[in-house]
Amino acid sequence: MDIEKVNSMDFGEFVDVFGNVVERCPLIAAAVWSQRPFSDLQDLKQHFYAFIDALPQSGQEGILRCHPDLAGRELQLGTLTAESQREQSGAGLTSLGADERLRLAELNAQYRARFGFPFVLAARLSDRAAVPRELARRLHCPRAQELRTALGEVKKIARLRLADLLGIDPARL
Numbered sequence: 658m659d660i661e662k663v664n665s666m667d668f669g670e671f672v673d674v675f676g677n678v679v680e681r682c683p684l685i686a687a688a689v690w691s692q693r694p695f696s697d698l699q700d701l702k703q704h705f706y707a708f709i710d711a712l713p714q715s716g717q718e719g720i721l722r723c724h725p726d727l728a729g730r731e732l733q734l735g736t737l738t739a740e741s742q743r744e745q746s747g748a749g750l751t752s753l754g755a756d757e758r759l760r761l762a763e764l765n766a767q768y769r770a771r772f773g774f775p776f777v778l779a780a781r782l783s784d785r786a787a788v789p790r791e792l793a794r795r796l797h798c799p800r801a802q803e804l805r806t807a808l809g810e811v812k813k814i815a816r817l818r819l820a821d822l823l824g825i826d827p828a829r830l
C-alpha cells in the first residue's frame with residue numbers, strides 16, 4: 658500500500674485498517690486520520706508516535722492498560738485480538754509449560770502491583786526465554802523510566818503492525 662492510497666482513505670476505511678495499530682486504541686487512528694495528508698509512510702508512523710507522546714501521563718498509562726498480559730488470561734481464553742494472538746504465539750507464549758506460565762503470571766502480577774499498568778513488550782522481537790527475563794529486570798526500574806520504556810515498546814509494536822498493514826519491511830518505517 659502506498660501513501661497515496663493511505664491519503665485517499667475516508668475516515669471509516671482508515672480506522673478499519675489502522676484501528677488496532679495500537680492495541681485496542683482505535684481513537685489513536687481516528688485522531689491520526691485528521692492529520693492527513695501524510696508526506697510518506699514514515700510520516701504516517703510519526704503521527705502515531707506523536708499522538709502517544711503528546712498525551713498526558715494518564716492517557717499514556719491508559720494505552721498500556723489496553724494491552725493484554727503476555728501469556729495471560731486472554732491468551733488462555735482465546736479472546737486476544739488477531740494481532741496480539743499472532744505476536745504472542747510468535748514469541749512461543751502459546752506453548753509454555755505450566756511452570757513457565759505460572760512464573761510469568763506471578764511476574765506480571767508483581768509488575769502490575771508496582772506500576773499500576775501491565776508489562777508491555779514487543780513480543781515479536783522477543784521469545785519465551787527473554788520475556789520473563791525482561792519482566793524481572795524492568796520490575797525494578799524507577800516508575801518514570803519504566804513508563805518511557807513501556808511506551809517505547811508500544812511504538813515498536815505499532816511500527817511492526819503498520820509495516821504488516823502497508824505490506825512493507827519494518828526497516829522502511
Ligand SMILES: NC(=O)NC1=NC(=O)NC1=O
Nearest residue numbers: 741744776777778779780
Ligand atoms: N502486554 C503485552 O506486551 N502485550 C503484547 N505485546 C505484543 O507484542 N502483543 C501483545 O499483545
